[in-house]
Amino acid sequence: MLRELLREDRIILDMKAKTKEEALRELVDVLDLSDDKKEILFKSLMQREVLGSTGIGKGIAIPHSRSIVVDNITLVVGVSREGVDFESLDGKPVHLFFMLIATPNDPSMKYLTALGAIARVSRSIAHEGEIKTDFSSPRELIDYILAHDHE
Amino acid sequence: MSKREYLRKLYLLQDLDLLIQQVKDPEYEAKTGLKVDEERIRDLENRRNELARELLKADPVTYQKYEMLKRRYGRGITRVVNHMCTNCFAALPASVIPRDDEIITCPNCGIILIWLE
Numbered sequence A: 001m002l003r004e005l006l007r008e009d010r011i012i013l014d015m016k017a018k019t020k021e022e023a024l025r026e027l028v029d030v031l032d033l034s035d036d037k038k039e040i041l042f043k044s045l046m047q048r049e050v051l052g053s054t055g056i057g058k059g060i061a062i063p064h065s066r067s068i069v070v071d072n073i074t075l076v077v078g079v080s081r082e083g084v085d086f087e088s089l090d091g092k093p094v095h096l097f098f099m100l101i102a103t104p105n106d107p108s109m110k111y112l113t114a115l116g117a118i119a120r121v122s123r124s125i126a127h128e129g130e131i132k133t134d135f136s137s138p139r140e141l142i143d144y145i146l147a148h149d150h151e
Numbered sequence B: 001m002s003k004r005e006y007l008r009k010l011y012l013l014q015d016l017d018l019l020i021q022q023v024k025d026p027e028y029e030a031k032t033g034l035k036v037d038e039e040r041i042r043d044l045e046n047r048r049n050e051l052a053r054e055l056l057k058a059d060p061v062t063y064q065k066y067e068m069l070k071r072r073y074g075r076g077i078t079r080v081v082n083h084m085c086t087n088c089f090a091a092l093p094a095s096v097i098p099r100d101d102e103i104i105t106c107p108n109c110g111i112i113l114i115w116l117e
């Protein structure tokens, strides 16, 4: 499932963001969308954060939303070496972001299964302790993620 | 309220509806492990209902259409991409174009159409 969603052109190896807003904007910016659509998507992601941070702890966050602006279920992965204050439950800065966007039409099963797969990989990465942040290429990051994807 | 503004707000309502539906799905917490604050969901539902009342008052026909479509398809508004309805995937007749003074629906499935640049 994750293998199909991970794309080298939807990876940020060295995020500049320091805050939640900046991080979401930086992740959204990776997508080839008009400014109007980016704004709609950003607001939708922020709306979700109001219900409780998607920072799941141990340095990982999985911001997600359904949005009319994308044509297909879309995943962007970002790495922050410095870490971002994402208001996570454990208060730790976030180093690894998985942003998942589904269309309003994607079946719940597909969307939740993708989110579940991301949560599982995140737990597996977190379980190791320190999150790796020094990737030299998008491919290396994708391989790192897939290596933690044990179904 | 202009039709354009109405459509924007209706679209916002759909966003709220999708979010509420998502976090209330029992599978959501089970699959993601994410906990959502009940009280904040209630706040969100209150905001949703306030917006819904405003839209019902401004244009009852369109609002009720939205609710009916939501029951039928799980959503009331869809985007037009390449002159195609993204709900039923029918190609739209050339005469179906965005208008500032009218809410446009798909001639095939009836869903409310939105064009985004």
Ligand SMILES: [Zn+2]
Binding pocket: B085, B086, B087, B088, B089, B090, B106, B107, B108, B109, B110, B111
């Ligand atoms: Zn249609």
